[in-house]
Every structure is written in structure tokens, then in C-alpha cells.
Amino acid sequence: MPSRRAFLAGILAAASVSRASWADVGDPGYLSAARATDGTYRLCGLTPDGHLVFSLPLPGRGHAAAAHPHYPQAVAFARRPGTFADVIDCGTGVHTARLAAPPGRHFYGHGTFSADGGRLYTTENDLETLEGRIGIWDAGSGYARIGDMPSGGVGPHDLRRLPGSDALVVANGGIATHPDSGRAKLNLPTMRANLTYLDDRGAVLDQIELPEAQRLNSIRHLSIRPDGFVAAAMQWQGAETIYPPLLLLHRLGDGAPQLLEAPWEIQRGLRGYAGSVSFSGNGAEIAITSPRGGAIHRFDGESGGFLGAVAAADVCGLGPAPGGFVASTGGGDILTVAGRSVTRTRHDALQWDNHLVSLT
Template sequence: MTGRRGFLAGLLATGLAPAPTWADAGSPSYLSAAARPDGRFVLCGIDATLAVAFQIPLPDRGHAAAAHPTRPEAVAFARRPGTFAVVIDCATGTEQTVLQAPRGRHFYGHGAYSQDGRLLFTTENDFEAGRGVVGLWDAARGYARVGEWDSGGIGPHDIKRCPGSDALVVANGGIDTHPDTGRTKLNIPTMRPNLSYLDDGAVIEQIDLPRDMHKNSIRHLAVAPDGTVAFGMQWQGHGPAPALVGLHRFGQEVALMASDPDNLRDMQGYIGSIAIAADGESIAVTSPRGGLVQVFHDGRLQRAHEVADVCGVAAMGDGFALTSGIGTLAQLHGTALRVSTPARLRWDNHLIGL
């Protein structure tokens, strides 16, 4: 470790440095896991111009990350059914600790912090019991495991904190899996996805899809400042998907985004990531299988753009930043898509806004 990071690490060791902030990590706007050309895996910070601010080694392939709300600290999660999560000091580039899923569990690749950053919440599979779990880790005590809650369903994937509170919304995908069978889906005929809202471990609201959509796995979430939850789905049924994007407000009914059959078919039944623009007006969803980004406005599909192997998406002002598995970094504003020269990194599934 050399230069500014080494100097900062020395100050921190002596206790002379002020509490570090994300500015000490190069002021990244986004986090993403990636694979390097040499086959090694890293967690990257990406700045507002989509330049890579840092690369920090990971022990294996990552999926998504959670960013601490105040200090330059991130947790990088293994891809399902991984059992590790790495806590990283992004200012010094050092590994703080490695979380191991409890015996009989694996992570689903996503997590979220409490408002004050004291607790980390992780989505997990209790695979012998076939139930979803939200794990609780105390960041103030070295990420000690301090408890767990029932997620409200099977196969919890994404998890977000609701604005202005410590209530959580969980995407229970409904799909039962077991490490002995890898990523094989064990209960497609009987799967029942839902959105579950949790407050201090209690399910305070739960939203099921219509019965004829019970094979539409709710996977990824984005939450607007007003609490609107956008969710992306992955269709496990035969034939075309009936819908792939929905909206929900606590206490209200689900609204499914309208799209004609051709546009639905183009996404190949698979939403890889979802984001809401900063103005709350537009929703972008990606499909690496279809090589498409679709943007919805006022409940309907507004436009689509081709980006090969695109998956990561996050708000960039009133538009969106995008990443792909072939190294693409892109900006989408209105109808204008600006694609950069592919980086020497293969971006993983998610782009996490800070």
C-alpha cells in the first residue's frame, strides 16, 4: 500500500486522523464487483464520471455490495450459494473481517445497513428447513452475529431499507434451493414469491402476486425517497412472461408495468437489476439475457436500448449508469445512450449507488 492510502492508514493507526469519510476512498459514486483479466476478483469503486476509483481484492466472485451510510466501509457478498461476505475499509483498501454464514445457511448476495450503520441485515437461506432468513450483524462489535429474523418467505434475494426508518422490504423470490443440488430450483410448481415488509423482525405487510403469476420470482428491488418500491422479476413458467416489472407503496395495491408482448419477449423472462432515477419519475431494468435496458415512465414502457450483457444499473441524476459483463460502462440520459470503451474488467451483476 503506497501513496495517499498508506499515509491515511498510518494516521489511523496512530489515532491522529479524523474519522474517515467516503471522500477518503476517492469519493466513489458506485460500487461493483468485477473480474480482472488475470482471473482475480475485486470490489471496485466507480466515480461520478464512471472512472474506476479503486480496486480491492475479493477471495472469490462477488455479487452485490452494501455501503455503510457514513464511513467508507463496504460489505461485498459472494454469489449465491456463497457463504462469505467481506467487510472492506475502502479508504485504506484493507480487509476488516470476513463474515461466514452460520452452519446450514448461505447468503443470497445482498444486504442493507440500518439508518445509523450499526446493524447489517443479510438475506440468507436456511436450506434444510427451506425457509428464508434475515441475518443481523453488529457492525459496532466487529460484525458479530446477534440474531436473525424470518424473511417472510422462501428464497429472499434482495433487501432494502425503507427511507427514514429501519423497516426493511425483502424480495422473497419463492424458489427453494439446496447447496447439494447447486443452483437447481426445487419447487417451481408450488413456488409463491412475495414482497415482505419487516419492522423489528415482524412482518408488517406482505404482498403476493396474482395466482396466475406465482411462477414470477421477485428478485431485485429499488426504493425511491418517497418509499415507492420498484421490483424486477424472473419468469419461471412456460411461454411468455405476463409482466416483469412492478411497483408498490406500503398499504396499497401492486401496480404492474405495462409492456407489449414483443418487448416482454425481448427481455427473455429475466430482469437482472432495477433502479429508480433520482427524480423518481423513471425506472430502468436490465436483462443480460436479452442484452437490453428498458425504461418505464408513468407505468408504461417508454424506450429500450441494446447493451450487450448489460446487468448493473443505478441512478445517475435523472438518468442511469450501466455496467455489463463484457466491461461496458455507460450513461443513459433521456434517449441518449453514451457507451464508454470497454474496461479491462468484467462487471458482475449489480451496480450499487452510494
């Protein structure tokens, strides 16, 4: 829990940012964690065409961030299994509060705000039961911890809010882990991922599981179109000689999910791993990235048909751009993909981490 000093700082910060907006800090389109070539870690704001707006220090390696929907404030999460997340005023670079995971918990590196920005929700692991939990934090009171609720499964990784509501979508990856065992997967014989929809009090609105043949596909990362259409990127935990679909589509209340894949000879190049997922800026396409496969796969947002692959070494971060997508690589590149055009913005001093967080 935050100290009294951090608590008071958070209240003061909330009051100060209430007069500011994201436009006041350069109107970034995305947030991304990065490692600088001097060995330090940063949280960066980027324009839609990949130029740097700000670069703020982090105390360690970051994974993803949650952007406040109204104020230039970000919550930067440590890489799983991290136990802290820092609240940062993106105008001043001041760390105004620190979230500490409760005893016996760790964060999974993702979070999201309620529609009014009053609450932050975080994905967490209960180290005693290995069940997933969603932490609840009061953003208006220095990010004080005010409760939690079940995630609906094991290994909740990403979570997003359904547009126009405070309902949450949770990617329960299904993999039980414990820091004492490193990154060992403790339950593969019984693993079962799911996509769970929760209301803001934790009631399950809908829940879907994958077919038995896809049981070892871990549902990891999410993108949601403004009309509520959900896309999820998956990571295969089964035999390396199997190349399953890695993109899932679903809409609340629609029953079984739709699974998308490229033709076999292209699909196998992803090596069973999708790192990020995003709808295009106009919602007409969906794409996934694979750092292991060095590729971006694009699909039609209505028919689900495969539209083609873009080669990009160590590509992982992905977000919507006005004409298509923006992607980031561990080598420092920001790629803008629109139709058959791919443009590159190079950042020699930065190595981008896993995700681009869209502010749109």
C-alpha cells in the same frame, strides 16, 4: 463467526473509519464486483460518469455489496450460495473482518445497513427448512452475529431499508434451493414469491403476493425511491413461451402491486429475465435490465407507461444517475443513459458482475 483477531481488527477499523467519509476515498457513486482479465476478482468504486475510483481484491467472485451509510466501508458478498462476506476498508483496501454464515445457512448475495450504520442485515437460506432468514450483525463490534429473524418467505434475495426508517423491504423470490442440488428449483409446483415489509424486530408490516397467473414470477431485486415507492425486478420460472411483466411497483399499505411491461413484441425479447432495477436520479423514471435480452427497458415513474428500450449486450447492473441511469455490462462497459443520449465508458481490463450498488 469472526475470529478474535478479526473481531479486534474490526473494532480498530471502525475507530479508524469514523474519521473518514466516502468523500475521503474519491467520493464514488457506485460499488460493483468485477472479474479482471488476469482472472482475479475485484470490488470497484466508480464515479457517476463511470470512471474508476478504486479497485480492491476479493477472494472470489462477488455478487453485490452493502455500503456503510457513513463510513468508507463495504461488505462484499460472495455469489449465491456463498457462505462468506468480507468487510473492506475502501480507503486502504484492508479486509477488516469476515462474516461467516452460521452452520446450515448460506447467503444470497445481498445485505443492507440500518440507518445509523450500527447493524447489517443479510438475506440467508436455512438449509434444513429451506425457509428464508434475515441475519443480524453488529457493525460496531467487529460484525459479530447477534441474531436473525424470518424473512417472511422462501428464497429471500435482495433487501433494502425504507428511507427515513429502519423498516426493511425483502424480495422473497419464492424459489427453494439447496447447494446439494446445485441450482435446481425444488418447489416450482408450490412456488409463491412475495414482497415483505418488516420492522427492525422482524414483525411483518405488510406483505404482498402476485396474482395466480404470475405465481412463477420470482421477485428478485429492489430499488426504493426516497419517498418510499418500491420497484422490484422479477425473473420468470414458467414456460418460455410466456412473456410476463417483469417490473413490480408497490408502496407500503397500498394493497395490490402494479405490474409494468413493454408492448408484447418488445417484452418477449427480455426472455423472462430482469437482472436489476433502479429509479432514475430524479425519480421520474424506472428501468430494468435484461442480460438475456440485451436491453434496458424504461418506464414513466408516475403513469407506468413504457418509454422505450436501449440495446446493450450483456447488460445487468443498474443505478440512478443525475439525468437518468447508469448501467454496467459483462463486457466491461459503463453506460450513462439520459433522455435519448447514451454514452459509454470502456474498461477493457474488467468484466462487471451483476449489480451496481448506489451510494446515494
